[in-house]
Amino acid sequence: MLVASLQAWAALPLMLGGLVLVGAVDLGANPQESIIRGLGQASLSLLIFAYAITALERLWQNLVAAGFGYGVTRAKPFGLVVARRGIGLWALTYALLHLLAYWLFELDQDTWQVLVDFFRRPFVTLGMLALLIMLALGVTSNRFSMQRLGPSWKKLHRLIGLIVILSLLHYALHKAGKNDFVEPLAFGLVAVAAWLLKLRRPS
Ligand code: HEM
Numbered sequence: 001m002l003v004a005s006l007q008a009w010a011a012l013p014l015m016l017g018g019l020v021l022v023g024a025v026d027l028g029a030n031p032q033e034s035i036i037r038g039l040g041q042a043s044l045s046l047l048i049f050a051y052a053i054t055a056l057e058r059l060w061q062n063l064v065a066a067g068f069g070y071g072v073t074r075a076k077p078f079g080l081v082v083a084r085r086g087i088g089l090w091a092l093t094y095a096l097l098h099l100l101a102y103w104l105f106e107l108d109q110d111t112w113q114v115l116v117d118f119f120r121r122p123f124v125t126l127g128m129l130a131l132l133i134m135l136a137l138g139v140t141s142n143r144f145s146m147q148r149l150g151p152s153w154k155k156l157h158r159l160i161g162l163i164v165i166l167s168l169l170h171y172a173l174h175k176a177g178k179n180d181f182v183e184p185l186a187f188g189l190v191a192v193a194a195w196l197l198k199l200r201r202p203s
Contacts, residue, residue: 013090017042017097033103039101044167045096047134050088051164052078054085054169055197085141088160092138095131123173133159133179164191 027034096165107113117124137157146153172184
């Protein structure tokens with residue numbers, strides 16, 4: 001029941017993205033740019049959420065152990081881990097839509113230009129590397145791959161940390177032109193907090 005409702009909940013980002021795309025939300029003077037950026041931000045938010053899930057679970061366990069469980073005395077996981085795969089796959093979906101929007105609107109459907117940009121614009125290089133690793137995680141997010149890869153599966157999926165770093169650098173370099181690092185820094189702080197919490201074993 002909980003699993004089903006969490007999976008249904010994971011459909012929300014798609015609906016929100018749809019709303020943006022049909023223009024229900026003000027896309028400003030440059031709708032194409034807003035769509036590319038909105039999809040990039042959606043992907044990054046979901047990616048960091050997926051990355052933070054272990055940390056959130058651990059925080060909950062620590063709070064219960066410290067007596068802040070509001071009546072809960074034995075910490076049971078609150079089930080977000082089950083939704084992690086769905087959230088990660090939504091992050092990948094948005095990253096692919098972000099790439100599609102960039103190809104459609106910024107490159108005028110010139111596929112060759114994707115390769116040129118890979119070598120010419122360092123922030124695009126970082127984004128593409130992040131997306132490639134995300135794809136590897138996405139296609140192996142199933143029971144079959146888990147069994148086939150054995151212990152390597154865990155190692156591969158630990159690369160989520162590298163994806164977060166590459167995506168944050170992609171964002172920061174994109175903003176470097178305007179010397180405006182506030183948003184990448186805010187996302188970065190959440191990621192660092194999640195990483196620090198992950199380091200601490202539940203007491
Ligand atoms: C093939 C991979 C990618 C390409 C080619 C790409 C390309 C771009 C481009 C061209 C922009 C600037 C848009 C503009 O100013 O008009 C951008 C911004 C952005 N991208 Fe990507 N990107 C890729 C992957 C990713 C990934 C994997 C993420 C996150 C997980 C991401 C998140 C963002 C964010 C957050 C922005 C800035 C949005 C803003 O300015 O508010 N991108 N990307």
